[in-house]
Amino acid sequence: MLAASPSGQPQAFSVTHTSVLTIAVPMTIGYITTPLLGLTDTAVIGHTGEAAALAGLAIGAALFDLLFSSLNFLRASTTALVAQAFGRGDEAEQMAVFCRALILSVGLGLLLLLASPLLLKVGLSLMGAEGRVAEVTSTYFSIRILAGPLSLANFTVMGFILGRGRGSTALGLQILLNGVNILLSILLGLSLGWGVRGVAWGAFAGEATALVAGLTLIFAKRGGQPLPSLPTLLDRQELRRLFTLNRDILIRSFVLVAAFTLLTRIGTGFGAVVLAANAVLLNFFMVASFYLDGIAAAAEQIIGRAVGALYRPAFVKAVKLTGLWSLGLALTSTLFFLLFGPALIDLMTTAEEVRAAARLFLPWAAVTALTGALAFQMDGIFIGAAWSGDMRNMMLAAFAAYLAGLAIFVPLLGNHGLWLGLNLFLACRGLLLLSRLRRRADQTFTESQ
Numbered sequence: 001m002l003a004a005s006p007s008g009q010p011q012a013f014s015v016t017h018t019s020v021l022t023i024a025v026p027m028t029i030g031y032i033t034t035p036l037l038g039l040t041d042t043a044v045i046g047h048t049g050e051a052a053a054l055a056g057l058a059i060g061a062a063l064f065d066l067l068f069s070s071l072n073f074l075r076a077s078t079t080a081l082v083a084q085a086f087g088r089g090d091e092a093e094q095m096a097v098f099c100r101a102l103i104l105s106v107g108l109g110l111l112l113l114l115a116s117p118l119l120l121k122v123g124l125s126l127m128g129a130e131g132r133v134a135e136v137t138s139t140y141f142s143i144r145i146l147a148g149p150l151s152l153a154n155f156t157v158m159g160f161i162l163g164r165g166r167g168s169t170a171l172g173l174q175i176l177l178n179g180v181n182i183l184l185s186i187l188l189g190l191s192l193g194w195g196v197r198g199v200a201w202g203a204f205a206g207e208a209t210a211l212v213a214g215l216t217l218i219f220a221k222r223g224g225q226p227l228p229s230l231p232t233l234l235d236r237q238e239l240r241r242l243f244t245l246n247r248d249i250l251i252r253s254f255v256l257v258a259a260f261t262l263l264t265r266i267g268t269g270f271g272a273v274v275l276a277a278n279a280v281l282l283n284f285f286m287v288a289s290f291y292l293d294g295i296a297a298a299a300e301q302i303i304g305r306a307v308g309a310l311y312r313p314a315f316v317k318a319v320k321l322t323g324l325w326s327l328g329l330a331l332t333s334t335l336f337f338l339l340f341g342p343a344l345i346d347l348m349t350t351a352e353e354v355r356a357a358a359r360l361f362l363p364w365a366a367v368t369a370l371t372g373a374l375a376f377q378m379d380g381i382f383i384g385a386a387w388s389g390d391m392r393n394m395m396l397a398a399f400a401a402y403l404a405g406l407a408i409f410v411p412l413l414g415n416h417g418l419w420l421g422l423n424l425f426l427a428c429r430g431l432l433l434l435s436r437l438r439r440r441a442d443q444t445f446t447e448s449q
Helices: 017-033 035-046 051-069 073-088 091-127 131-163 167-191 196-220 236-270 272-309 312-348 352-366 368-384 388-413 415-444
Strands: none
Touching: 017 167, 017 272, 017 312, 035 051, 035 167, 035 196, 051 091, 051 131, 051 196, 073 091, 073 131, 073 236, 073 272, 073 368, 091 131, 091 236, 131 167, 131 196, 131 272, 167 196, 236 272, 236 368, 236 388, 236 415, 272 312, 272 352, 272 368, 272 415, 312 352, 312 368, 312 415, 352 368, 352 415, 368 388, 368 415, 388 415
16 A cells, blocks of 8 residues: 555646656666676677687676676666655655665675675586686676676666756765776776776775765755654555565566567577577667667656555556657667668678678568567556556466567568567566556545546
8 A cells, every 4th residue: 555645636747758757867867877887898808808808808797787787677666665655645654665665775795795605606607617717707706796786876876866857966876876987997807907896996996985975965855854763664555565576576587688689599599690690680789778768767657656645646647658769769760770771780790691681681581670669668657556466477477478479480481480589578568567567556546537
């Protein structure tokens, strides 16, 4: 159950294109700048001229990213619950949500730190790293994992700030984190000759700097409000909401990872050329996901605020505007990739066989933005409203449809069938959630609203 607003009445607020873009644009920029870290680290280690060091860094970074990207639910759940408290005008609960999530984040980070020797051993085995490559991977991972509690705490800080609709502040923290990371990676890794150790410590410093800045901003704006009491933090109903939301988003994330892992695994059966072509084309979907994720982040905050305020007009307007922006940007993206995709393929690979194969399957990759637009938007809506059970269940249903599609279409159409299955999966996610939207909204908002 949602707590009532302090007045017991809906808290009216307006939703405009500016409301959406104020969050979506900074988040999109943040998503786009993040890959610069990987490029910088690769360039720094690449200048050492040691192939084993470069391979070890790549494996270490992949292990860390796989582990912590699956824990990004901490950001989304914090955004949703803070936004709902923000919509109710409940300042005390906003801080309570943040403190609960921060304790959970740091706790998970410490558990990962304790389990890091085992995680590293399993990761090295899975990746088949040996000798000098394994040594470099171990060095990078062992230093980078020290920032684990800081990284997860930063997810919570970002979630709190986004939950209050402060997109530009979130972008500033993201730029600070990435900027310190990049500068120190170059200084320590290249200028001082620390190599992969310097890159790892640069990442640690970036996380630490961003966390200190974020916590300073949050607590400086408390206005003298006391911190939540222990009984408030341990409120069973609120803890249950937090853990349920985190659990459901985690399941959804694992299924999503499984879907794309399966795509790659099946693609290997079509040979190296087709596998390489698919890898090239998936970059088009990744680019589209940057701005679709930005719109989804805007939906999380505005929908969460509308649900907390019990103000259905804002909810309806947010659904319409985020849908308009998602569809418009996706259509633009699809047309762009259909027109300029061949030239972009040529920029990404010089292998003529891969170029030819990528052009053949380009239309399937180009339309992933369109088939995925509704899925991204609905994810944002359902997370913001904390309807996580529906989101989890519809993801599982879409994955079942995906498996059925692969079983039918891949034997008939080969790699075309594989791409068809992916687009079917993306479309099913959005449509299944959309089918639940009106009923869930009716259950949340009273007829009088």
